[in-house]
Amino acid sequence: MTTPKHAQLAAVLRARIAADDFPDGRLPSESELMKEHAMSRTTVRSALKELQNEGLLRSASGVGYFVRRFEHFSYRPQDDFRAVATIQDADSFTQAAAKRNPTQQIEVGIVRAPKDVARRLRIAEGDSVVVRRRYRSLDGVPYQINVSYYPLDIVSGTDVMVPQDIVRGANQLLADHGYAQVRALDEIWFRMPKPEEARWLDIGPGIPVAEHVITGFTADDQAVRMVRVILPGDRNVITFDRVHPDHERASRP
Amino acid sequence: MTTPKHAQLAAVLRARIAADDFPDGRLPSESELMKEHAMSRTTVRSALKELQNEGLLRSASGVGYFVRRFEHFSYRPQDDFRAVATIQDADSFTQAAAKRNPTQQIEVGIVRAPKDVARRLRIAEGDSVVVRRRYRSLDGVPYQINVSYYPLDIVSGTDVMVPQDIVRGANQLLADHGYAQVRALDEIWFRMPKPEEARWLDIGPGIPVAEHVITGFTADDQAVRMVRVILPGDRNVITFDRVHPDHERASRP
DNA sequence: CAGTGGTCTAGACCACATC
DNA sequence: ATGTGGTCTAGACCACTGT
DSSP: OOOOHHHHHHHHHHHHHHTTOOTTSBOOOHHHHHHHHTOOHHHHHHHHHHHHHTTSEEEETTTEEEEOOOOOEEEOTTHHHHOOOOSSOOSHHHHHTGGGOEEEEEEEEEEEOOHHHHHHHTSOTTOEEEEEEEEEEETTEEEEEEEEEEEHHHHTTSGGGSSSOOTTOHHHHHHHTTOOEEEEEEEEEEEOOOHHHHHHHTOOTTOOEEEEEEEEEETTOOEEEEEEEEEETTSEEEEEEEEOTTSOOOOOO | OOOOHHHHHHHHHHHHHHTTOOTTSBOOOHHHHHHHHTOOHHHHHHHHHHHHHTTSEEEETTTEEEEOOOOOEEEOTTHHHHOOOOSSOOSHHHHHTGGGOEEEEEEEEEEEOOHHHHHHHTSOTTOEEEEEEEEEEETTEEEEEEEEEEEHHHHTTSGGGSSSOOTTOHHHHHHHTTOOEEEEEEEEEEEOOOHHHHHHHTOOTTOOEEEEEEEEEETTOOEEEEEEEEEETTSEEEEEEEEOTTSOOOOOO
């Protein structure tokens, strides 16, 4: 009933990482750890793998192991709502990221609604929906995958279907067509990425993603928009501001 | 430039899992996979490890490998705010979970404020704060770790310092002492659990956690409460309702 | 008891980065 | 050329679970 050797080494290294004991962020090589701790390479690698899967380390083939550094960018879903017509697509991502060279790659299409989309938009599974898929980066680093779904009859013939930035912003566009959104439901899961997501977001092992699903409703309580945002955990903090329902609107910092 | 054998096996199994090809949820044993795919045990184990770290599989020593099943419980931070005096501590967890045998273990103490707490409560690092640590379960299954911090001068001598349920609810208690909260800031990170968190929440490999930090403010914009909630990703969805700031309050479903 | 996964070893070859 | 991590093998012992 003793602790396995690989777990012992993992614990030692975890403590040293927490104590910032690798100032240059570089760990000893596998062979050095083998000598220092009198273990086989397999056991050393097992310990290092464990730390990688905790998101504490990354490995570079032919180079070495390094302590992960995080920089979190604030993701504010509420900006979607506050957005007004500006020269840019004025949602949370574009607005907050103005100075960090935001780029995005847009694909637009018409597909049959999958089950989860149909349920949220309150349409039948297989009904046609317009889908806008956006892969968005900051300074060349991918920060989110954003997939929006709209019922076809609502947006057909509008700029939503053009694979370019929507100058007014998608919400303003919907409002201009008589579908102003006054309420949104946010659902957030957090899980490990699927292989395609990991590839697109350039995520290493041990880094989870959040899946943020927004459903937008009109004053008539009609669901007119569903968005699925995939966020890599090493680069995002999700932020909300809330005021008590009984309290008049407060100023926002 | 070919795909490694372990990755090939992982891809095959991943596809079979997605197609629900293991009706009883049980995978072939390691030795069966070795025969079927003509690989060494190490390679087979490497593939299975990969899928475990994606949260798709769990292993049971001496038994086998199984497909993970998820059941997500809705975590609604806004209930904290809407809470009024009831017979129970009326926050999001207790209220929503009433029928699922909620239990919690409470520890209360006075500690020196760590850096992140001090910053959010706008006090000096090392100032005394009251900390309430709650480990909360549903039907015996751990669902969250909830750690609340209060500036000592605000809550000293109140029920906050008693290691029991606060009958009125902590927010109502603060309000009764003249510190009604009207605004909250939510910050949500998602990452792999620390070993203690994994132990307490009974999390296997490949399951991330969300760290939800709430900071509560009075009408004078004084920070009176900071809460850190740790949520296991296989058992929680975070849910928010939002109404457009220009729109009168809508009814909530 | 037989079968399962967990641990550990020694050794080999490879692709890659660095100097 | 050397050193790094990535892949793969064969074999061994163990603890545990099921019958």
